[in-house]
Amino acid sequence: MATDRRICRKAANAVALTSKSGMQHAAAGGCRLSSSLEPNRGRMARAGVAMSIEYTHSASIKLTDERWYQALGEVAASIGTPRFHQHLLSLFMKSVSNDAGWIIRYSRVSPPDVFHTFGVPQSVVEFYNDKCLHIDPFSLLWKNTAQTGVLTLSELNKTNAESVIYSDVFRPGANVMDELGMFFPTVGHCCFGLFLERERGFFSRSDIRRAELIFPALEGLHRSHLGVLFNSLQYTEDSEAGDLTSRPTLIRDHRKFDVFSNNSWKQALEEDETILPLLEAFDPIRGVQSLYSRDYILTSDAFDRGFSLAPGGRIFMLQPRGSRQEEEVDQHRAAEILATLTRRERDILSLTMNGRSTGQIAQHLEISKGTVKNCKLRLYRKAGVSAERDLIRMFGKLFIP
Numbered sequence: 001m002a003t004d005r006r007i008c009r010k011a012a013n014a015v016a017l018t019s020k021s022g023m024q025h026a027a028a029g030g031c032r033l034s035s036s037l038e039p040n041r042g043r044m045a046r047a048g049v050a051m052s053i054e055y056t057h058s059a060s061i062k063l064t065d066e067r068w069y070q071a072l073g074e075v076a077a078s079i080g081t082p083r084f085h086q087h088l089l090s091l092f093m094k095s096v097s098n099d100a101g102w103i104i105r106y107s108r109v110s111p112p113d114v115f116h117t118f119g120v121p122q123s124v125v126e127f128y129n130d131k132c133l134h135i136d137p138f139s140l141l142w143k144n145t146a147q148t149g150v151l152t153l154s155e156l157n158k159t160n161a162e163s164v165i166y167s168d169v170f171r172p173g174a175n176v177m178d179e180l181g182m183f184f185p186t187v188g189h190c191c192f193g194l195f196l197e198r199e200r201g202f203f204s205r206s207d208i209r210r211a212e213l214i215f216p217a218l219e220g221l222h223r224s225h226l227g228v229l230f231n232s233l234q235y236t237e238d239s240e241a242g243d244l245t246s247r248p249t250l251i252r253d254h255r256k257f258d259v260f261s262n263n264s265w266k267q268a269l270e271e272d273e274t275i276l277p278l279l280e281a282f283d284p285i286r287g288v289q290s291l292y293s294r295d296y297i298l299t300s301d302a303f304d305r306g307f308s309l310a311p312g313g314r315i316f317m318l319q320p321r322g323s324r325q326e327e328e329v330d331q332h333r334a335a336e337i338l339a340t341l342t343r344r345e346r347d348i349l350s351l352t353m354n355g356r357s358t359g360q361i362a363q364h365l366e367i368s369k370g371t372v373k374n375c376k377l378r379l380y381r382k383a384g385v386s387a388e389r390d391l392i393r394m395f396g397k398l399f400i401p
Contacts, residue, residue, distance in 0.1 A: 254312035
């Protein structure tokens, strides 16, 4: 049991590559703030937190310039680290003249997620998240076509009504005239978009051609980075961990959409129908946690925002259960009950099983004690029990301390 929890922690640490060290060196790209930009533009917004960086507003570097290849080397050296996509964006920004840059994770099943920015005021990031998530034409293009490569906002303006609305809302609100984007696929339904912005004028055909010229090299670096991340899932320092990719593994983003699952995970779901309902029973604020399904121990840990495949998401892994000497829980009955619970009821059940009092649950969920008590009464009715102790007796062995 302890070994499995340690493996899950090591796996999450290996792929998350905690972002604190990367953030301490975020200015390593040599960016400097231009006096021609607005006073608060030299700001970085990452995961909704503004942090000061230097930002360079200058002409692009020629692709034959030694400095461009030095920047390329910095990208290659950062493969597998939390700062990789920041270096990749920095190289893109050095290649085409611009005023600011964004990194946005797109999904075909969930809204865009701003991962990192250069030279963008926090107020603009908040404006985008508040007003533009659902009308971003680049996001709509990815959802409809999964198209990778290079594209500009001015080109999209000719294709659909959403891009016109976006231009009317976002461009004046963010003081942006045009955007130039690159799309790199990750896994599942997702991609990373790197964007350059111009406050005045449009990206020229020559700019677009330059971006198209370097795109294969940047995409190759991006794919190598993903390979290193998944290789980190495959091997850990603990010899007992073995080949983690052969173990049933699921990765979800912070909105609980599946980003990656291997074949052994899918096979386990087919064989043990009690696994899926348990995914909703994990406490979202805790790190390593384990629950019992009928045939497996399900262990999960949280990723930080530096894990590019699923920022703020979770990893789930399965280990076959050994011999069980203790009294069995009716797994089928427990799974059926879990499937009927609302999100609020599942949260309260999870917190209750983890020893939280009614007052602690109310404080954590920011609801009244009366609401918690009413939800518990509904839980009792659905579970066919009359008291919390009976609920604990029914579900307690599913939750591993």
